[in-house]
Amino acid sequence: MCRGIASIVGRTIQRVSRPPCGYRQIRIQPEIERLNERVARRMVSAVTRLGKRVVIHVGDEALILQPKMTGLVVLDKPPDGEHVRLRVDLVGAPPIRLLFWDRRGLGTVELVRQAEIQQRLIEGRLGPDALEITVEEFCQRLGETSRPIKVALLDQKLLAGVGNLYASEMLHVAKIHPATVSSKISRRKLRLLHIAMREILLMAIAHDGSTLSDGTYRNALNESGTYQNQHRVYDRAGHPCPTCAAGRIQRMVQAQRSTFYCPRCQRRA
DNA sequence: ATTAATGTTCAGAA
């Protein structure tokens, strides 16, 4: 998403608005009028990412978009006009329009002072980013929880950026059973998992993400991702394991969310 | 036609 909207950097915001939409409004802080006062006529200096959040830097403020399950940050072309939750018009030729589209409406938008990002977001809420964290810190943090490894990976306070789909994928690459108690996993296996995590996330990003059966995910140009064609286990219950061919992919539920794995090559520690 | 499931996060309970 960040890559797709990179062209707004250097542009000046004309105004932000909340288009009429037949659904309940998403949470936006501060309220839209106040938000508009604070960002209108200011320039976007950068677009960065904080775990799964998209951060748009404008002046000494940061507009933080949290897409959650079905949110998208796109330019001009939303999947449909019914679920556009926030519109950011940018000055220039041609004019560009940044849209926060969210079908379920679980996403949120908040504006915080640049200086407050550290304390408001990171401390106590977000761990190190999954693509920044060192092997040492990765092993250290996962070594300290007794939760199942799959559940721990989804805890954004431990590390930020791993979601449900990719957690299953990386555990399969590293050949770790999703229910294994995190602290009981060997140092060697955790190092393998760190590599698998980077591999999976970087590949998924390179392929523009995964558009699942509901067709929600789109890139900034309203095109489907292609990483779903590379899935090893996610949503593939019953299929043969891509690694060992003999095992069948199984689905189970952990922390009320689906986990997929191969019982044959992901043995418990 | 119901029900369960969904690339998520958070408050509040256990």
Next chain:
DNA sequence: TTTCTGAACATTAA
């Protein structure tokens, strides 16, 4: 303290 549960919402697959 850490971990678990349910809720927020709209849509689709079973």
